[in-house]
Amino acid sequence: MKPFSRADRVGGLIQQVVAELLHKQISDPRLAGATITGVKMSRDLRLAKVYFCTPAGEASRQDALDGFERARGFLKRELAQRLTLRYMPDLRFYYDGSIDYATRIEQLLKAVKQDDSDHH
Template sequence: MEFQRSHRVGDQIHKEISVLLVKGLKDPRIGFVTITSVEVTPDLHLARVFFTVMGDEKARRESEAGLKSSTPFIRRELGKRLRMRYTPDLLFCYDTSVDYGNRIDKLLQDIQDEQQDDQGDSGKD
């Protein structure tokens, strides 16, 4: 029962923060940020908000700093919108799984290109 509740709260937090990123935050450091997932502890006191950023390492660091400085505002807005007795503390974490997936895709593409080159070279003999 608690697992389902924390999962539902995480989904709602995900939706609300996504809306706030589009409409409510004015911090110029926050670039094109996408919330990938939200994990809420079973006691509903901590929410880990995973995000990705379009751009380079500098854009990621600036967006992360902007999100961390906006945490009190975001938490206050969540409190108004979610109507919970206690609004979870927010911890913003950069989601490395997208970078990891992109790296694997590139490695697979490199292998495929190498195989095609080898087949092309063997056909010239």
């Protein structure tokens, strides 16, 4: 069995190109500091779910979603030029809350550790 499916490889390429475009060619202030955390492709390669996070966290999620929606056409055109795919997948953008969740867990663990050290 192959270690990575074609969908995984295409998703990785899309992630790389979108991240590069976001860093170098998109100047929308709503997307400043946004990071592409992953891309999940449908098996038929017709849909790409692009996951992102922002430095302001959950607070700037809607602004970033609006920015990505506005940049969708540009991103699809650039991806079509750089990738040789039979069909250009539809791009959908989703906020990745896992980093916020991990930060919250880390804060809770630090609080428990501090509380424990205060009692000893």
